[in-house]
Amino acid sequence: MKKSVRAHAAEVINALQSQQSNLDVLIRKHAKILVESDKKLLKSICYGICREWFHLEEIESQLLDKPLKARDQILSSIVRCGIYELGWMGSKEHAVVSEYVDVTVTEGRPWARGLVNAVLRQFIRKKSELKMERHSAQTLWNHPQWLIDIIKINWPEHWEKVLVENNVHPPMTLRVNRRRQSRDDYLARIKALGIEAEKGSAVDSVRLSQPLTLQALEGFEEGVVSIQDESSQWASIILNPQNNERILDACAAPGGKTCHLLEMADSHITALDISEKRLFRIKENLVRLGLRAELIAADASHIESWWDQQYFDAIILDLPCSATGVIRRNPDVRLMRSETSLRSLIGMQTMILDAAWETLNVGGRFLVTTCSILPQENQLQIKKFLDRHTDAQLTSIVGAPGINTEFGIQHLPTHAGGDGFFYSLLFKSEPDHGGVSA
Numbered sequence: 493m494k495k496s497v498r499a500h501a502a503e504v505i506n507a508l509q510s511q512q513s514n515l516d517v518l519i520r521k522h523a524k525i526l527v528e529s530d531k532k533l534l535k536s537i538c539y540g541i542c543r544e545w546f547h548l549e550e551i552e553s554q555l556l557d558k559p560l561k562a563r564d565q566i567l568s569s570i571v572r573c574g575i576y577e578l579g580w581m582g583s584k585e586h587a588v589v590s591e592y593v594d595v596t597v598t599e600g601r602p603w604a605r606g607l608v609n610a611v612l613r614q615f616i617r618k619k620s621e622l623k624m625e626r627h628s629a630q631t632l633w634n635h636p637q638w639l640i641d642i643i644k645i646n647w648p649e650h651w652e653k654v655l656v657e658n659n660v661h662p663p664m665t666l667r668v669n670r671r672r673q674s675r676d677d678y679l680a681r682i683k684a685l686g687i688e689a690e691k692g693s694a695v696d697s698v699r700l701s702q703p704l705t706l707q708a709l710e711g712f713e714e715g716v717v718s719i720q721d722e723s724s725q726w727a728s729i730i731l732n733p734q735n736n737e738r739i740l741d742a743c744a745a746p747g748g749k750t751c752h753l754l755e756m757a758d759s760h761i762t763a764l765d766i767s768e769k770r771l772f773r774i775k776e777n778l779v780r781l782g783l784r785a786e787l788i789a790a791d792a793s794h795i796e797s798w799w800d801q802q803y804f805d806a807i808i809l810d811l812p813c814s815a816t817g818v819i820r821r822n823p824d825v826r827l828m829r830s831e832t833s834l835r836s837l838i839g840m841q842t843m844i845l846d847a848a849w850e851t852l853n854v855g856g857r858f859l860v861t862t863c864s865i866l867p868q869e870n871q872l873q874i875k876k877f878l879d880r881h882t883d884a885q886l887t888s889i890v891g892a893p894g895i896n897t898e899f900g901i902q903h904l905p906t907h908a909g910g911d912g913f914f915y916s917l918l919f920k921s922e923p924d925h926g927g928v929s930a
């Protein structure tokens with residue numbers, strides 16, 4: 493029996509519930525065999541459910557007489573998909589109920605046809621009140637309690653706005669390849685096609701009013717534009733690459749910053765990433781944009797496995813992090829992260845920072861960035877790094893949008909603008925030099 497798109501949606505949600513993989517990987521895997529319109533539907537259902545995760549969980553528990561057995565968790569996913577479509581997507585009631593009832597059969601639980609039918613019909617009857625009611629902070633904000641607490645403590649003046657921003661659809665932002673076309677000319681080109689867009693805060697950025705598919709994106713295939721959030725674009729602007737410099741991009745895939753740096757200057761870039769598969773995506777981007785870099789698949793924290801003892805003039809470390817600044821783009825972050833995973837990420841970041849520092853020339857620039865809004869991964873990480881490395885000097889960053897903190901600039905996600913991002917720029921002095929450079 494051919495699996496329907498709704499069966500695929502339930503399987504993706506089920507795999508997310510058991511934290512088997514992340515949303516994008518799961519969607520890619522399931523979408524492979526679907527037609528274009530079904531791919532779009534699968535993505536809308538699964539992304540939407542992640543955005544409403546805790547609220548849907550509460551509604552589901554109100555509708556089920558008793559919790560489902562662990563081995564029947566797929567039924568919870570089926571019900572959740574149905575509730576989301578009926579309550580948030582405005583799909584046709586009869587078709588949705590009957591299709592999700594059929595999914596019980598595809599998933600080897602034909603005995604649950606009546607259960608799924610009854611729960612979804614009950615939801616249709618009580619939809620307005622169930623959608624209005626929210627009984628906890630988790631369901632109100634659709635974030636786990638630990639994350640609400642940590643954001644509230646660290647951003648007492650901004651936490652509500654951050655949580656709201658995390659739940660909205662992000663803008664689609666492009667980076668114009670200045671080697672191929674100026675931003676002004678590209679804007680004129682797409683405006684002539686009736687596409688609404690404006691300049692973003694970063695020098696090469698263009699914000700589209702409405703997202704477009706890659707196929708519909710003017711100039712993408714010919715390497716005139718790439719998709720990159722403007723906060724991410726600020727990283728290369730802050731590093732300010734120069735011709736002939738040796739630059740290390742130590743956590744480089746899929747290559748957004750590597751490519752932007754090469755569009756800005758004729759530097760020699762070593763793009764390193766632990767994942768060979770993800771490294772391939774850098775290669776694809778370089779080819780599309782007509783750029784070249786040295787690619788290495790290795791663990792940045794083990795320099796003996798990849799470093800040739802040639803010092804770098806500048807390093808960019810876009811560290812693996814909690815991704816709490818990009819929840820609006822990756823709504824499953826709220827499910828995949830925990831306080832425990834945060835601790836292990838911080839440990840990994842420390843190892844990468846210390847190892848990469850060894851490969852930097854005296855006088856070299858060291859830009860640390862994350863797409864996190866948690867000071868534990870940002871300001872505190874840099875403070876501890878400066879305590880360990882007396883030859884590291886903090887350098888002020890000029891012009892980038894965000895909140896000036898003692899150890900770098902923190903950008904919080906904003907509706908029209910960029911994602912949540914952190915930047916800290918350090919400079920390597922002779923081993924015994926002290927003081928902060930201006």
Ligand SMILES: C[S@@+](CC[C@H](N)C(=O)[O-])C[C@H]1O[C@@H](n2cnc3c(N)ncnc32)[C@H](O)[C@@H]1O
Pocket residue numbers: 724742743744745746747748749750764765766767770790791792793810811812813844
């Ligand atoms: C935030 S992403 C980088 C995004 C990239 N800089 C860009 O602009 O497109 C972090 C990357 O770090 C890589 N990574 C994680 N641990 C690593 C390690 N120990 N050594 C090298 N790369 C690592 C991941 O595979 C991931 O591609």
